[in-house]
Amino acid sequence: MKFKAFLTDNGVNLLEKRFLPALDKMGKVCHLFLTREKAYFLHNLLSGEGIQCVAQFHKETLFDDYRISSQNEDCIAFAIDISLLQRAVRSGVSICSEIGAAGSAANRLQIKLVKKLPPNLIQDVPISKPLSRAQGLELQTALDMAQDIPPTLVQVPDLNQLQNFKAVAPSEDRNLSAQTRSERAISRGDAQSVQVSVKHFSKSLQCHLAKPDCAFFGIAPQGACLTVIFQFFIPGTR
Template structure:
């Protein structure tokens, strides 16, 4: 089992400034799955009932001279502490920056998988090692990782990943995530459960209801991807709640309850600076999916080499 690669300048920027801070907010540890083609950060795919988050990159986005080999179809997966990973990348960046922007290629940041004997131990432990050579210093940082997952678990992880890639039939585009984030930040302490309704007319409705207050936000006429329908004109002057109830009755809409905490957490993905986001509900209301979209810089074309999406588990409103 071998893995060795050099982080590109763009890769360092993406990880250090955007993705690692966001992923760290979603959960302290995650699985890192390395394949021949892709590098994937996965939260809660194998265990737990928390929010699932998948950030995937084509290997060229982050690395060059990418070498991987394992007996498991050249796939390696392990668990890693994101704050340690972030610290290692950050301090490596500061060493590299001693050279300024035009550092020579030999001074790049190398990452490799190693086994080392930690002090006072008899068993060697796996590490992700960061090697940086600066002008005055060379720094080696060892980020402890879990033992690489056995074949069965890697297969399970890949199967879960496949399953999690399924798109909801209707997705609505939220152009301004800051607006939703600002709103959810303020409403989050008013209740624990959030009702999310999405209709084929391009409406997104968020509502918190408790015995004392009902607080909601409705975003209308959003861009719809997938199954869409024309909004009936007679619904125009109804209340947001009634409008969504009617859409659900006509099977033009779906609604799920999710934890306000999970919803707020998923919005931390805004730290990755996506260009827009899509919300959708999986068939049978199995989960709420949020897909973050990134454009190729300077264009409005989707950058297919970066993917980020979350799946929020749904709650049963009867249990609360």
């Protein structure tokens, strides 16, 4: 089982300033799932309770010179403390910047899995024992289920309104309560409803820290859960 890659400047910026702070709001620990083509940060996928979070990246978005091999179809998964990873990336960036300022060209930030700590290591981040083939299959199955798209998605135009639990009602309904508007829409077949924990819903909105370009909300079949999809890197939005 081997993995090593260099973080690109864009990858460092995305992880340090956007995605790791957002993921840290979801929970202390997540699974890092590495495949031949993609890297996933997965929070709580193996539990049926609470918020589940999936952050998916093509390898080129984060890494350069990406190399991975394992007996599990070149897939590697393990649990990692997000705050420790964030601290290591931040520290590595600082040290690489100092090396670059001193005139050295070898100032790229490399990430690799090691069994023994080499003498030139800048930061080490403890991880769990890598998942077995059976555990990896369980995680992959949970990931596939989490990525099922609801039949209907509604785009949210302004995430700041959701942060404050506010919404602008249509002009013809502004004299009606939110409950009445919802009941009328459901009775007409124009809406669906699902009960969620306000605490969990509020926490899920912390993903706005990753600065998405837009967000979509949908309800899974049989009202199983609320699905929130944050979309990034839409051409023409930045």
